[in-house]
Amino acid sequence: TQLLEQSPQFLSIQEGENLTVYCNSSSVFSSLQWYRQEPGEGPVLLVTVVTGGEVKKLKRLTFQFGDARKDSSLHITAAQPGDTGLYLCAGETGANNLFFGTGTRLTVIP
Amino acid sequence: DTAVSQTPKYLVTQMGNDKSIKCEQNLGHDTMYWYKQDSKKFLKIMFSYNNKELIINETVPNRFSPKSPDKAHLNLHINSLELGDSAVYFCASSQDRGGGYTFGSGTRLTVV
Numbered sequence: 001t002q003l004l005e006q007s008p009q010f011l012s013i014q015e016g017e018n019l020t021v022y023c024n025s026s027s028v029f030s031s032l033q034w035y036r037q038e039p040g041e042g043p044v045l046l047v048t049v050v051t052g053g054e055v056k057k058l059k060r061l062t063f064q065f066g067d068a069r070k071d072s073s074l075h076i077t078a079a080q081p082g083d084t085g086l087y088l089c090a091g092e093t094g095a096n097n098l099f100f101g102t103g104t105r106l107t108v109i110p
Numbered sequence: 111d112t113a114v115s116q117t118p119k120y121l122v123t124q125m126g127n128d129k130s131i132k133c134e135q136n137l138g139h140d141t142m143y144w145y146k147q148d149s150k151k152f153l154k155i156m157f158s159y160n161n162k163e164l165i166i167n168e169t170v171p172n173r174f175s176p177k178s179p180d181k182a183h184l185n186l187h188i189n190s191l192e193l194g195d196s197a198v199y200f201c202a203s204s205q206d207r208g209g210g211y212t213f214g215s216g217t218r219l220t221v222v
Contacts, residue, residue, distance in 0.1 A: 033210055042114075042200050042213030043153070086151055090211075096141050096165060096204070098211060100153040 003027075004091055004101035012107040013079055021074040021104045023089035030092050032065050032072045035100075037086040079108045113137050116201045116214035123191055124222055130177075131186045131217045133201030139212070140205060142184035144176060147198040147216070156199075159184055191221045 004025045013019055023032070031050045035043035047056050049065035049072065056063045060083075062075040072089055089101040116133040123129050135142060141160040147153045157176045158165045164176065173189045188195060201214040 041215050045210035048210050088153065096158040096160070098155065103151045
C-alpha cells in the first residue's frame with residue numbers, strides 16, 4: 001500500500017482567503033488525481049496530472065505535480081463557502097491501482 | 111441518469127449475518143472497484159476487477175468476495191459480518207489509466 005500524507009488535516013478559513021493543501025509521498029506515481037468529497041456522497045474527480053512539474057488550473061483552483069512525481073499541491077484562491085469539503089489526493093502506480101491520501105477537511109466560513 | 115449506482119444506501123445488520131451490496135455502472139468502463147472508507151475518512155482499495163483480472167488487496171479478509179455477473183456490475187458479498195466491518199463502502203469505475211475514477215454515493219454499513 002502506498003502512503004500519501006496530506007497536510008493540513010483540517011483547515012478552517014474565512015471567505016476570500018487563499019490556501020494550499022499538500023500531498024506528499026515517498027513513492028513515484030504515474031498520475032496524481034485530486035477529488036472532493038461532500039457528506040453522504042462519493043469522491044468527485046477535480047483534476048488529473050500526469051507529467052512531472054505539470055500545473056493545471058481549474059477556475060480558482062491550481063494543481064501542481066512535483067517534478068519527481070512524488071508529491072502534489074492544491075492551491076485555492078479567494079476561497080468561497082462552496083469550496084467546503086473533504087479534499088483527497090490519489091496516486092496511481094499502475095493499471096487499476098489508485099491509492100488515496102489521508103484527506104484534508106476544508107471549511108470556508110462566510 | 112446516475113453513472114455509478116450502488117444499493118442499498120444504508121445497511122444495518124447483526125453480527126454473523128451475510129449481506130450483499132450491489133453496484134452498477136452505465137459508463138461503459140472496463141474496470142470496477144470496491145473501496146472502504148473508515149471513520150477517519152481514509153479510503154482503502156479492496157478490489158479491482160475487469161473482465162480479465164481480479165486484484166484483491168491482501169489485507170481484505172476472505173469473508174469479502176466480489177461477484178461480477180457482467181461488465182457493468184460488481185457486487186460485494188460479505189460473510190459472517192463483524193463489528194469492525196462497519197464503514198462506508200464505495201463502488202467506483204474507470205476506463206483508462208489516469209482517466210479518473212467515478213464513484214457511487216456509498217453504502218453505510220453498520221454491524222450491531
